Amino acid sequence: MQIGALAHRTGVSKRLLRYYExxxxxxxxxxxxxxREYAESDVTAVRHIRALLDxxxxxxxxxxxxxxxxxxxxxxxxxxxxxxxxNLRRERxxxxxxxxxxxxxxxxxxxxxxxxxxxxxxxxxxxx
DNA sequence: CTTCTCACA
DNA sequence: TGTGAGAA
Numbered sequence: 001m002q003i004g005a006l007a008h009r010t011g012v013s014k015r016l017l018r019y020y021e022x023x024x025x026x027x028x029x030x031x032x033x034x035x036r037e038y039a040e041s042d043v044t045a046v047r048h049i050r051a052l053l054d055x056x057x058x059x060x061x062x063x064x065x066x067x068x069x070x071x072x073x074x075x076x077x078x079x080x081x082x083x084x085x086x087n088l089r090r091e092r093x094x095x096x097x098x099x100x101x102x103x104x105x106x107x108x109x110x111x112x113x114x115x116x117x118x119x120x121x122x123x124x125x126x127x128x
Numbered sequence: 129c130t131t132c133t134c135a136c137a
Numbered sequence: 138t139g140t141g142a143g144a145a
Contacts, residue, residue, distance in 0.1 A: 002129085002130080003129095003130075004129070004130085013139085013140080014130090015139075015140060015141080016138090016139065016140085018131090018132090019138080019139065019140090023138095033130075033131090034130075034131060034132095035129085035130055035131080036130085036131090053138080058138090059138075
């Protein structure tokens with residue numbers, strides 16, 4: 001099938017499908033006319049990619065991860081892939097660091113919010 | 129219909 | 138990460 005059909009069947013834009021190939025997430029073969037020819041398995045592959053992106057993983061990580069996984073039709077099953085575990089641990093650490101940064105941002109906002117609520121409460125009050 | 133590149137949020 | 142335009 002070519003790009004228009006895959007786009008229609010996955011709900012992902014043709015533009016985005018080309019982008020995924022550029023990022024190494026999809027590897028369609030090329031027809032003689034230069035058109036991309038996708039396999040049936042790419043329909044589920046796209047769903048997996050979407051799920052992983054929605055989970056917050058960057059495309060580079062997903063690309064490496066997909067090389068270490070065998071798609072049996074509906075589920076992603078781990079394949080023989082040395083280094084994968086360390087790879088996932090690194091990603092886990094990256095996420096933990098992001099959480100830390102977001103939490104300190106949250107503390108800053110909490111501080112400002114406390115002040116804002118205190119001063120707006122004072123606005124309508126009669127000054128004895 | 130498809131390809132690509134440039135620019136941009 | 139994802140899109141739109143425009144040319145081929």
